[in-house]
Amino acid sequence: MKSPTPAELEILKVLWTLGDATVRQVHDELERQRPSRYTTTLKLMQIMAAKGLVLREEDERAHVYRAARGREETQRRMVGDLLDKVFEGSAAQLMMGALAHQRASRQELSELRRMIDDFEAAERGRKERKPR
Amino acid sequence: MTLSGFLSPAFVSIAGECLLHFLWQGAALAALLPAANFVLRPSSARTRYALHVITLFLMALAPVLTAWWLWQWSAPEGEAIRLGSRLPLFSLASLPAAQASTGWTPWLVTAWMCGVALLSVWNATAYTVAWAGTRRCRTGLPQPWPRIVERLRMQLHIRRRVQVFCAPSRKAPCVFGNWRPVILVPAAALVRLTRLELEAILAHELAHIARHDWLVNLLQVFIETVLFYHPAVWWVSRGIRREREFCCDDMAAAVTENRRDLARALVTLEESRWSPAVTASGSPLRIRIQRLLDMPTQHPAQSRLAAVALLVLLAGVTVWHPVFAAGQNTEPPPPPPPPAAPPSENTPPPPPAPPPRRTGAQPAVAPAPPQPAKTPLPPGFPSVPPVPPAPPAAPAKVVPGGMVGGVPGGVVGGVPGGIVGGVPGRAAAAVAGSVPGVLAAGETADKSEAEKLVEEEVARRIRWTNQRFSKPGVPGYTTDRGRIYLLWGPPDELEVHPGSKEMWRYRLLPVFGKDATFEFDGEGKLTKAPSRGPAPI
Numbered sequence: 001m002k003s004p005t006p007a008e009l010e011i012l013k014v015l016w017t018l019g020d021a022t023v024r025q026v027h028d029e030l031e032r033q034r035p036s037r038y039t040t041t042l043k044l045m046q047i048m049a050a051k052g053l054v055l056r057e058e059d060e061r062a063h064v065y066r067a068a069r070g071r072e073e074t075q076r077r078m079v080g081d082l083l084d085k086v087f088e089g090s091a092a093q094l095m096m097g098a099l100a101h102q103r104a105s106r107q108e109l110s111e112l113r114r115m116i117d118d119f120e121a122a123e124r125g126r127k128e129r130k131p132r
Numbered sequence: 133m134t135l136s137g138f139l140s141p142a143f144v145s146i147a148g149e150c151l152l153h154f155l156w157q158g159a160a161l162a163a164l165l166p167a168a169n170f171v172l173r174p175s176s177a178r179t180r181y182a183l184h185v186i187t188l189f190l191m192a193l194a195p196v197l198t199a200w201w202l203w204q205w206s207a208p209e210g211e212a213i214r215l216g217s218r219l220p221l222f223s224l225a226s227l228p229a230a231q232a233s234t235g236w237t238p239w240l241v242t243a244w245m246c247g248v249a250l251l252s253v254w255n256a257t258a259y260t261v262a263w264a265g266t267r268r269c270r271t272g273l274p275q276p277w278p279r280i281v282e283r284l285r286m287q288l289h290i291r292r293r294v295q296v297f298c299a300p301s302r303k304a305p306c307v308f309g310n311w312r313p314v315i316l317v318p319a320a321a322l323v324r325l326t327r328l329e330l331e332a333i334l335a336h337e338l339a340h341i342a343r344h345d346w347l348v349n350l351l352q353v354f355i356e357t358v359l360f361y362h363p364a365v366w367w368v369s370r371g372i373r374r375e376r377e378f379c380c381d382d383m384a385a386a387v388t389e390n391r392r393d394l395a396r397a398l399v400t401l402e403e404s405r406w407s408p409a410v411t412a413s414g415s416p417l418r419i420r421i422q423r424l425l426d427m428p429t430q431h432p433a434q435s436r437l438a439a440v441a442l443l444v445l446l447a448g449v450t451v452w453h454p455v456f457a458a459g460q461n462t463e464p465p466p467p468p469p470p471p472a473a474p475p476s477e478n479t480p481p482p483p484p485a486p487p488p489r490r491t492g493a494q495p496a497v498a499p500a501p502p503q504p505a506k507t508p509l510p511p512g513f514p515s516v517p518p519v520p521p522a523p524p525a526a527p528a529k530v531v532p533g534g535m536v537g538g539v540p541g542g543v544v545g546g547v548p549g550g551i552v553g554g555v556p557g558r559a560a561a562a563v564a565g566s567v568p569g570v571l572a573a574g575e576t577a578d579k580s581e582a583e584k585l586v587e588e589e590v591a592r593r594i595r596w597t598n599q600r601f602s603k604p605g606v607p608g609y610t611t612d613r614g615r616i617y618l619l620w621g622p623p624d625e626l627e628v629h630p631g632s633k634e635m636w637r638y639r640l641l642p643v644f645g646k647d648a649t650f651e652f653d654g655e656g657k658l659t660k661a662p663s664r665g666p667a668p669i
Contacts (some may be wrong), residue, residue: 090258
């Protein structure tokens with residue numbers, strides 16, 4: 001599960017305070033901090049529901065949203081994601097990977113592909129030329 | 133003071149020396165690699181890998197040996213010091229505290245320790261992140277892969293159980309752990325690779341496990357942390373990683389009898405993790421593919437350049453180190469050096485012979501005192517090898533009923549107030565008696581030499597007492613202990629009961645004779661002076 005974006009984090013903070021809330025309630029709360037549009041908030045919350053960041057109850061006409069995970073858990077995940085990003089290289093060095101950390105460019109990759117294909121063709125040619 | 137202020141000066145001194153010596157040792161060892169390559173012309177990646185690993189191991193060993201060497205030549209047979217409290221292992225009294233605490237050795241050692249600490253924290257975090265990453269993915273691979281992995285494991289003679297998991301978020305396959313190894317395979321690999329290609333990749337990872345590469349890598353990281361400041365260490369380490377991949381490629385190709393598919397798999401995987409942000413930076417992948425396809429690879433030019441660079445570095449450091457080390461010494465190398473003459477040349481120092489001046493030119497001295505070797509000096513006392521007090525000719529006068537806060541049986545000749553530079557009268561005379569190299573006034577061939585030595589010794593004692601015994605408003609050399617130290621140098625034996633009392637024992641003193649003991653209370657005030665012994669010898 002990915003970390004919430006800053007905008008999504010705002011909405012999550014509101015949900016953590018309010019508990020269960022409809023889009024209207026969340027929007028009203030957000031408007032107090034900064035001008036925003038209802039449609040934007042609605043769109044964001046729908047995306048978050050799809051992502052799994054919030055849970056949605058559709059019993060009544062106005063859907064009720066709830067944060068899927070608590071504040072501490074989300075914070076922990078965000079820290080974890082940050083650490084993963086920061087230590088990606090160093091952690092990779094501690095694991096024996098098939099590929100080196102340095103990545104190849106597109107040119108190099110196409111060059112290498114060509115090398116392999118040429119090699120294969122040469123091999124096939126050699127095999128065919130071998131007397132039976 | 134600095135972070136290393138709380139460490140004994142002996143440790144700081146030795147550590148600083150080792151760190152500096154490693155500059156040339158590391159360069160020398162690293163220069164051996166291309167030389168060995170040139171001479172031996174190793175044909176297989178395994179040999180080159182072995183050479184690299186041996187070099188790194190020697191690099192790790194070098195500072196340890198240097199430290200041991202320095203300790204041997206400095207410690208006067210390391211006799212234990214009797215103390216009321218226990219001392220840390222490294223308290224070598226004979227390493228000059230004055231030298232270690234001045235100069236920039238403490239800063240060097242502090243900086244090094246800070247570097248090691250920071251790197252350790254960084255690596256520990258990286259390790260935790262990596263480990264957490266392996267815990268996250270626990271979905272096994274679909275059949276027939278577990279069976280194939282088992283078969284490969286048998287072929288490579290791996291006895292430990294290997295687990296293979298599918299890690300959707302990973303970008304490249306990797307291995308973690310040595311005793312319960314785990315192979316993580318990215319989802320992209322399962323999707324994009326053919327059966328033979330994935331088999332080749334798994335064989336490559338299992339080859340890493342068979343060779344215990346993960347463990348060697350961990351040791352590499354450890355050595356890189358401790359010796360982080362030397363580029364040769366990083367160079368050799370990089371070489372190890374490079375050769376390691378070649379070895380595993382060869383091993384995988386041998387087991388699967390299929391070089392082509394491994395090459396293709398590597399390229400496919402690399403393509404799957406390509407992102408637009410990557411710029412052409414000469415990745416190591418090309419050389420691997422070339423090797424797998426039996427094409428000629430261009431290595432050697434790189435190592436030739438590196439060899440030249442390292443030889444230059446080595447020459448530079450060899451020339452520069454003696455100059456640098458000489459600047460650190462606060463005393464001229466010839467006597468009276470403390471027995472721990474820091475090796476100012478790059479050759480190991482000659483064994484510190486017992487002070488050369490001690491050639492029986494003091495007939496009046498009856499019991500030849502034990503060699504400096506036997507003297508347990510208290511920690512931090514500058515090592516002036518205790519010499520028998522001067523023959524009677526030395527004008528070590530004692531003012532009867534002297535100062536020092538009205539202690540009965542008064543003691544301690546007057547110390548001229550506050551003169552550091554000029555040669556104070558009585559103190560100098562007293563000191564002259566106890567400084568080796570100054571036999572008796574008039575007996576040394578070069579009088580000014582003798583005077584210089586005395587001046588230096590006095591200055592050093594004053595400096596040291598100021599450092600050690602000063603209290604706010606009271607300079608060190610005017611305190612009771614300071615005065616005694618100034619006159620007669622460090623005691624032969626020291627007994628410290630922190631907080632309550634302190635006893636200084638001199639085996640032989642001019643006025644007090646044998647076994648003169650001074651007692652001080654917890655504050656450092658003299659509480660008991662030795663009684664006047666038999667006539668001075």
